[in-house]
Amino acid sequence: MLDEYDRALLGLMQESNLRTHAELAEAVHLSPSAVRRRLKALRDRGVIRADVSIVEPGEGVMTFIVLVSFHEESQEGYARFMERMQASKAVAQCYYVAGEVDFVLIVHARNMESYREWGEELLLADPAIRRYDTLPVWRRVKNVTALPEEFLE
Numbered sequence: 001m002l003d004e005y006d007r008a009l010l011g012l013m014q015e016s017n018l019r020t021h022a023e024l025a026e027a028v029h030l031s032p033s034a035v036r037r038r039l040k041a042l043r044d045r046g047v048i049r050a051d052v053s054i055v056e057p058g059e060g061v062m063t064f065i066v067l068v069s070f071h072e073e074s075q076e077g078y079a080r081f082m083e084r085m086q087a088s089k090a091v092a093q094c095y096y097v098a099g100e101v102d103f104v105l106i107v108h109a110r111n112m113e114s115y116r117e118w119g120e121e122l123l124l125a126d127p128a129i130r131r132y133d134t135l136p137v138w139r140r141v142k143n144v145t146a147l148p149e150e151f152l153e
Contacts, residue, residue, distance in 0.1 A: 002047070005030060007152050009038055010047070014146035017051045054145060057108060063092075063137040064115055066105040068123065069130045077128040078102070090118050101133075112136075 002010070008028040012019060021032040021039075028035070042048045057063070070077060078096065085094040085105065093106035109115035115134070123132045 002152055005034075006038060006042060006047075007149050009035065010042070010152055011146075011149055013039070013048065060110065062109050062111060062115065063140070064105075064107045064109065065135040065137060066107055066119075066123075067101040067133040067135070068103040068105065069100065069132070070102045070128050071130045072128070073102070074128070081126070081128070084122055088118070088122060090115075 005028055009024060012024055012027055019027075021035045024030075024039075025032040025035045030038075039048070068081075070081075081103065082094065082096070085091045085103075090107050090109055091105055092108055095104045096102065097104050107115065107118065109118060119132065119134070123129055
């Protein structure tokens with residue numbers, strides 16, 4: 001379980017992980033060594049999965065939301081699909097979901113032609129996939145990576 005100090009540290013780290021241990025310590029009223037120990041423990045437990053920078057896509061990069069439906073539910077078919085999605089550099093996010101579609105993907109491509117080629121190679125060529133629908137993103141309205149404090153356990 002996370003305590004109030006862990007939650008406060010996680011909130012600050014989600015805003016910017018470039019803060020020093022001294023800056024974090026001052027903000028949460030702990031010593032820098034206590035902050036260092038807590039952050040190490042949070043990383044060791046997998047609560048903090050990665051320390052990354054969020055990069056703006058280059059000029060002309062397109063984003064697509066892709067809805068994938070399979071003919072039949074199958075653990076083997078889903079496992080093969082998830083492996084391909086993990087391996088594809090174009091796939092930024094892949095969600096296994098409930099409802100009319102089986103997977104929702106966030107895919108980046110240089111242009112429509114490169115997206116079409118990607119879709120033919122990874123989706124259209126898979127006989128287990130019944131259909132896939134592509135939603136081109138015209139504008140990113142909101143893209144937040146931070147979890148609100150009430151969702152931190």
